[in-house]
Amino acid sequence: MSLDDLYREVILDHFEHPRNRGKLEPHDVYEHGSNPLCGDKLDLYLNFDQQGKIKDVKFEGSGCSISQSSISMLTEAIQGKSYDEIKKIITNFKEMMLENKPNPFTEDEDLEELASLEGVKKYPVRVKCALLGWTTLDEAIDKKFIKK
Numbered sequence: 085m086s087l088d089d090l091y092r093e094v095i096l097d098h099f100e101h102p103r104n105r106g107k108l109e110p111h112d113v114y115e116h117g118s119n120p121l122c123g124d125k126l127d128l129y130l131n132f133d134q135q136g137k138i139k140d141v142k143f144e145g146s147g148c149s150i151s152q153s154s155i156s157m158l159t160e161a162i163q164g165k166s167y168d169e170i171k172k173i174i175t176n177f178k179e180m181m182l183e184n185k186p187n188p189f190t191e192d193e194d195l196e197e198l199a200s201l202e203g204v205k206k207y208p209v210r211v212k213c214a215l216l217g218w219t220t221l222d223e224a225i226d227k228k229f230i231k232k
């Protein structure tokens with residue numbers, strides 16, 4: 085099996101068996117996101133522990149396999165992480181999708197699945213699908229930690 089095939093299977097698995105699907109009631113932060121270009125939608129719920137780390141994350145969403153699998157991977161990637169750690173993952177993910185740098189996740193045991201989405205770059209119109217969860221997450225955690 086080639087790496088491309090393997091990555092396709094990872095994406096399909098998350099699309100068909102999304103992790104952490106559902107609502108969180110009560111929740112600390114809720115954020116809605118959408119990608120009108122493709123029709124992808126996301127409702128993201130976050131709960132934090134006393135130290136400000138992610139205690140629980142759930143999502144409801146609809147749309148294409150790229151958007152939904154990316155969100156499903158995201159919910160696993162940020163479990164137990166702090167604001168700074170999440171910001172770093174978001175930055176790395178955006179760089180992976182928007183710039184030509186070595187993939188930041190291939191050497192990272194915990195975040196290796198995220199590397200599977202790099203192939204989406206070949207289809208520029210789909211990059212926004214892959215980013216939807218991450219831009220929504222970015223706004224959600226800023227809402228919690230950056231007082232506006």
Ligand code: ZN
Binds near residue numbers: 123213
């Ligand atoms: Zn999409």
